[in-house]
Amino acid sequence: MSKYRTHLSSELGPNLDGASVVVAGWVHAKRDLGGKKFLLLRDKDGVVQVVIGRDRKDLVEAFYTLTQESTVSVVGTVRADPRAPGGFEIVPSGIVIHSLAKTPLPLDVSGKVPADVDTRFRERVLDLRRDESRAIFKILSVALRAIREELYGMGFVEVFTPKIVAAATEGGAALFPVAYFGREAYLAQSPQLYKELLAGSLERVFEIAPAWRAEESDTPYHLSEFISVDIEMAFANYETVMNVLERVVARAVKEVREVASRELKLLNHELREIKLPVRRITYSDSVRILAESGEKVEVGEDLSTPHLRRLSELIEEDVYFIVDWPDRARPFYTMPKEDGVFSESFDFVWNYLEIASGSTRVHRKELLVKRLEERGLNPENFSFFLKWFDYGMPPHAGWGMGLARLGMMLTGARNVRELTAFPRDKRRLVP
RNA sequence: GCCGCGGUAGUAUAGCCCGGCCUAGUAUGCGGGCCUGUCGAGCCCGUGACCCGGGUUCAAAUCCCGGCCGCGGCGCCA
Helix, strand or coil: CCCCCCCCHHHCCHHHCCCEEEEEEEEEEEEECCCEEEEEEECCCCEEEEEEECCCHHHHHHHHHCCCCCEEEEEEEEEECCCCHHHEEEEEEEEEEEECCCCCCCCCCCCCCCCCHHHHHHCHHHHCCCHHHHHHHHHHHHHHHHHHHHHHHCCCEECCCCCEECCCCCCCCCCCEEEECCEEEEECCCCHHHHHHHHHHHCEEEEEEEEECCCCCCCCCCCCEEEEEEEEEECCCHHHHHHHHHHHHHHHHHHHHHHCHHHHHHCCCCCCCCCCCCEEEEHHHHHHHHHHCCCCCCCCCCCCHHHHHHHHHHHCCCEEEEECCEHHHCCCCECECCCCCEECEEEEEECCEEEEEEEEECCCHHHHHHHHHHCCCCHHHHHHHHHHHHCCCCCEEEEEEEHHHHHHHHHCCCCHHHHCCCCCCCCCCCC
């Protein structure tokens, strides 16, 4: 056979009546009516029906041989027929079996029988063939393209920072050690310090790349390996980069609504447009509102997930910024406000979830050194970073966004794992 | 790590509270049969399961203890 396929299911229709085509995909289902047999062939875009009559012994034999999820190419002609789903079907002249799937399948791909989350991730490759899974990754891809285009439009360039790093970049979170030619190194927990250095030359940079955290976190929105969307922008403060962020997110939502409406419908998810500007509410006001509603909130501490759920209800917003966080709850590179208590920082919250966080960064070396010391970190360990602040660092600001978390909100998924092809968490290392 | 809930054929579930009538029901898958327009095709026959260990009892899927595993919530986490 010269070609595995000439047309995708999405490229076929009754208008191609009589055309010779080759379709390829997976055996989605078989229906045997005796004298008439229907083979439903699924590809990345959908399902086409292949109809087999009694007369062709070889095709009937192939039909009986085929198992669910086997891969085949079907050579045949398109026939418009109102009785067929979509108004057309394929009348085959030949069936080429590429790979025969074992039975029974460890997971139902067709969607008739549900599976537990654990089973689904154990059988992830089959799970990824389900309509819902394919819809999720289509949406995520549309969002990624939108994010990139919006950032390019604002003059950002895409960069890559090292993922093998020498030191615990910021003290805090636990790192995965790696053996590096006899020296100790770690998987990067964030591109933070390197993207700042890059903003010191390219001015507007972004990176979409993995980050690793060896945390004990065991929730539906934490992974030990996740994709972080990061920007850093020179001659900007947190107000400027909040504007960038809301534009990026609003653009992603808009594109998904336009380009992936079919997928949203399939997922039964109503994605509402984001109206700009997104509301800004200060941390202090958030705490006050929560306290007034009877919540117990420790002033100065991070807000918990239940707090964010409650806050979203109270202020009646799906999407909002919490700005001006207490300085002591933020990392050393965050610019404090003049009062010394709060900081030029923000979280971007969607429903109950922190999607992104960012800040104005400190660009003066003395202040960075002071802040490292205040947090019990040794400035010498940060010399690879601090050195460059002697040579003209611009004022700058930036943010980092969890791609899968954004994806949850775009798709209505309840777990970041759904947005991750092969998630890595405390327990899962395979597949 | 803490709290709650759970673990029954390949998959998903019923049964468990109130032990015996469970030879463990159903759906889907799988095997076989019927059917020339199915579209979650239908109908008939068949196939296959109580997480592991201990205990209570005449009797345990069911009650108790321990373990392992999972899910949800929280915590941890820039």
